Amino acid sequence: MTPAPLKIAIASFAHVHAAGYAAELLRRPGVEVLASDPDGASAPDDAPRGIELAAGLGVDYVDTYDELFAWGPDAIVVTTENARHRSVVERAAAAGVHVLCEKPLATTLDDAEAMVAACEAAGVLLMVAYPVRFAPQFDALRARLDAGVLGEPFAIVGTNNGKIPDSRAWFTDPELAGGGSLVDHVVHCADLIDALTDGLPARTVYAVSNRLLHAERGVAAETGGLATITYENGLIATIDCSWSQPSGAPNWGGVSLEVSGTLGSMRIDPFAERVAGYRQDGALWMGYATDTDALMLDRFLGAVRDVLGGEGSAVPQPDGRVGIRTLQIVDAARRSAREGRPVAVTPVAEAAR
Known part of the structure; x- marks a missing residue:
């Protein structure tokens, strides 16, 4: 007997990863996709949103989240602006819909804890979109660390340097994004460290940041930090x-x-696999690294199918509690950069540990 198609909703095209997730989901047999982007019309940039982007991707579209949830999705991919994660995730939990939420989980610890509590109370999966931990290079590093090849780790250096995501202006809005590069880029490395240390709690954070990069654009959020x-x-x-x-x-x-x-010691650079060169019109880059987004979606969709089939209930990693721990680090980094001193990581409620 052929199983029923898995119905996956996409809430918003705000995030730059939303189009990639949609395209990957559409390639999969046995998956139906429906999107809604009600905030797209009021976005502070000219990049395609809403029905225009959905049509270009070939994704079925509805105008409101009411219609999206009325469709009866099995799971939802939340790719709204960071500050809007909580409302959609709580609505999904109330409807019994499993959740893959973009990182960071929220802009505040209160929101993150509420989201985790809502999903746990409803018995729905909550996974956070940290695709880098699915890279084969990270698997190799973790295996060697677990085997004792490196001994006891005492220092870790992470880098996450990229382009300013100016095709989506909300990324540089401190209210909608929660901050700038400290928020956008600290979390990926924090997640990798969390996975390597089995959720070892962070105690203090000392961070500095500046807005020297892209100053000509008048960016309100920090553009660089450590x-x-x-x-x-x-x-x-x-x-x-x-x-x-x-x-x-x-x-x-x-x-x-x-x-x-x-x-x-061991160093990984998961996105370094490429053929590079130059053409008359500029640099050439042809990456052939493993598609970590696809591997992440494999894990999430597999977990959803297992739960729907009555064969599993474990939340796929990284889960909402990982999302809280990585947001604790971001929250402390924001406070430290603002106050100019090391700060203690804010503890969370015992239920969210």
Whole structure:
């Protein structure tokens, strides 16, 4: 017997990853996709949104979230502006719809805790979109660390430097995004460290930031920064986060992570696999790295199918609690950069640990 198609809703085209997720979902057999982007018409930029973008992608579209939820989706991909995650996730939980939410989970810890609580109370999956942890290079690093090849890790250096996401102006709006590059780029490395350390709590963060990059655009949010994190066991990590990739660069940027242990060190650069060169009109970049978005969607859709089939209930990683822990680091980094001193990471409710 052929199983019923999996119905996946896409809430908003605000995030730059929304179009890629939609295209990937459309390629999959046994998946139906419906999108809605009610805030697209009021977006502060000219990039395609709403029905225009849906038509270009070949995605079925409805005008309101009421219509989207009336369709009866099995799961929803939340790609709204960061500040609007909570309202959609709580609505999905109330409707019994499983959730894949873009990072960061929210702009405030209160919102993140409420989202996790709502999904746990409703018994729906809540996964956070951290695709880099699905890179084969990260799997290799984690395997060697788990096997003791590197010894006990004592320092980690992460970088996440990319282009300013100016095709979506809300990314540089501190209210809608929660901040700038500290928010957009610290979380990816924080998630990788969280996975390597099995959720080791962070204790203090010392961060600095500036708006030297893209000053001519009058960007209100920070465009570059550096965060130093001290964890419960003394592990120290630094994360270099910026929108420093030139707008004319042939790719968006990259992520790297280097782990130093008592027996050795190992560095990964998951997006470095490419053929590069030059043409008369500029640089050439042909990447052939594994599509981590596809691997992440594999994990999420597989978990949803298992739950619907009565074969599983475990929340796929990274889950909402990972989202809270990584947001704790971002929240501390924002406060530290504002106050000019190291700050303690704000604890969360025991239910969300």
